[in-house]
Amino acid sequence: MRALCWNGRNDIRCETVPDPSIEDRRDVIIKVTSCAICGSDLHLMDGQMPTMEQGDILGHEFMGEVVEVGSPDHVLKKGDRVIVPFNINCGECRMCKMQNYASCLRSNRNAAMAAKVQGYATAGLFGYSHLTGGYSGGQAEYVRVPMADVAPMKVPEGMSDEQALFLTDILPTGWQALDYCDLKGGETVAIWGAGPVGLFAIKSAAVMKAGRIIAIESVPERMSLARIAGATDVIDPSTEDVMERLRELTNGEGPDAVVDCVGMEASGHHGLLGALSKVQEKLTSTQRPYALEQMIQAVRPSGIVSVPGVYAGPVPINMAAVVQKGLTMRSGQTHVKRYIEPLAKLIQHGTIDPTFLITHRSGSLDDGPELYKTFRDKQDGCVKVVFHLG
Structure with missing residues (x-):
């Protein structure tokens, strides 16, 4: 598959990488239909976040269609359109039960390292350095979503990708x-x-x-x-x-x-x-x-x-x-799951139109490296970049 990968400071490339696969019964594989570049991604591009490794797949604002599930009784089914919050939630720890989802105690595979470097560990995050678990991100054609029976939400009927996409991060934030x-x-x-x-x-x-x-x-x-x-x-x-x-x-x-x-x-x-x-x-x-x-x-x-x-x-x-x-x-990092459903209702009712800030659209990840630069340098009036991958 094609994906946007970090290869060093100010070096983002669109590369062919292996497709993800199911690793746990709670996993699903998502075929990404839309994803975006977030301002937080620029911290990675600029080399401001430690523990990035060459070839890491970027992106934590993404949504798409379920194409594979980890178990026959999974709450998500093949064909479901889903919004995927940028933080990964186990749903079982004390923080998740308190709806402090960004502080999930179990989803960050590198929590000990993160605590040592930054003083405390956040939940596992998609595409955001190995301090947050080293999970591959969503600026890709396919993504493995772990613990997918907790945080992802099915897209409400009639809601377009552009209306739903920012529920993954920046609107709840x-x-x-x-x-x-x-x-x-x-x-x-x-x-x-x-x-x-x-x-x-x-x-x-x-x-x-x-x-x-x-x-x-x-x-x-x-x-x-x-x-x-x-x-x-x-x-x-x-x-x-x-x-x-x-x-x-x-x-x-x-x-x-x-x-x-x-x-x-x-x-x-x-x-x-x-x-x-x-x-x-x-x-x-x-x-x-x-x-x-x-x-x-x-x-x-x-x-x-x-x-x-x-x-x-x-x-x-x-x-x-x-x-x-x-x-x-x-x-704090955003407790996306806490807000995603009420915000979806505000979009459905017309109270919030999240599409007003999109300035740049692309149908190909191959445009990604240049669009990263355009966004970083605030060129061409760039405020928000969205990729529609179909």
């Missing part, structure tokens, strides 16, 4: 980020980054009836989409002082909640943070917490800091400010 903000309605929320997750965070804030939704973004196409998603205000950090503008928009108090949709590759634009950013980017530092530090400074006392952005190791932040302001910080 944006939604969880705002769910963590405990909105009651009428609050002011500021969201750093209007990439795909940021756009869905903005949309989620609008659905949850935030009173004011402020996006911090400097890429013109993303700024426009932020307004389409529901942003009432957009701050361009390349031309405006973010802190000053936030004070103006909140009567000097700061937002009630702030959301980090940038993560470890944030860039500073002004002052000392801007100078440090330029130095660290030249040194290819993997941890640049400028957005996170700015959010801690900006949020009102007793406010909430929600962090869906990816970090791969320790970062320096001002804990004194966190403590003195009495902030609540909530973070």
Whole structure:
């Protein structure tokens, strides 16, 4: 089969690799009908995540048709169209039973290594380094889905691939980020980054009836989409002082909640943070917490800091400010299974149209290496890439 494979920093290739096979009775094999490139994949491309190995198959946003099952009594059957969450869930451990699916205690085959490198292990993830289990990803023609009797969901009748695909990751991720903000309605929320997750965070804030939704973004196409998603205000950090503008928009108090949709590759634009950013980017530092530090400074006392952005190791932040302001910080990989069914209903009812951010489509994985570069470099107005493989 054909698949997009990691071959080193900034070296993504479409290669012919062996087809996957059933390894356990709980497995299924999926023929991928649609998959996407996620912003998190760029961390792999840029060499920011450790333990990647040459030939690793990328991709954790995918869906498709079941073509083989591990046992005759499997809950999934051949021909089922399924959405596959990016994290793998055993369904049996305490975390899964508490619906903390991203913290599944059994699905990460390399949990001990991950805990040693990063301080704690997440669940097993598709296509996302050997720290997350070394599972082959879904930017491929076929995928083995382990523990497939738990997380995958059958596609609701009448729902297209493009409507369903982002239920695998970025829509639940944006939604969880705002769910963590405990909105009651009428609050002011500021969201750093209007990439795909940021756009869905903005949309989620609008659905949850935030009173004011402020996006911090400097890429013109993303700024426009932020307004389409529901942003009432957009701050361009390349031309405006973010802190000053936030004070103006909140009567000097700061937002009630702030959301980090940038993560470890944030860039500073002004002052000392801007100078440090330029130095660290030249040194290819993997941890640049400028957005996170700015959010801690900006949020009102007793406010909430929600962090869906990816970090791969320790970062320096001002804990004194966190403590003195009495902030609540909530973070983590997304518990996709917790949200996937209610979000599917919102799509069916027309409350959320997840297709608005797709800018690039391809019918062939052979286009993958170039589209990775286009997405990384934000060329040609690229915000989201989707492959339709039939």
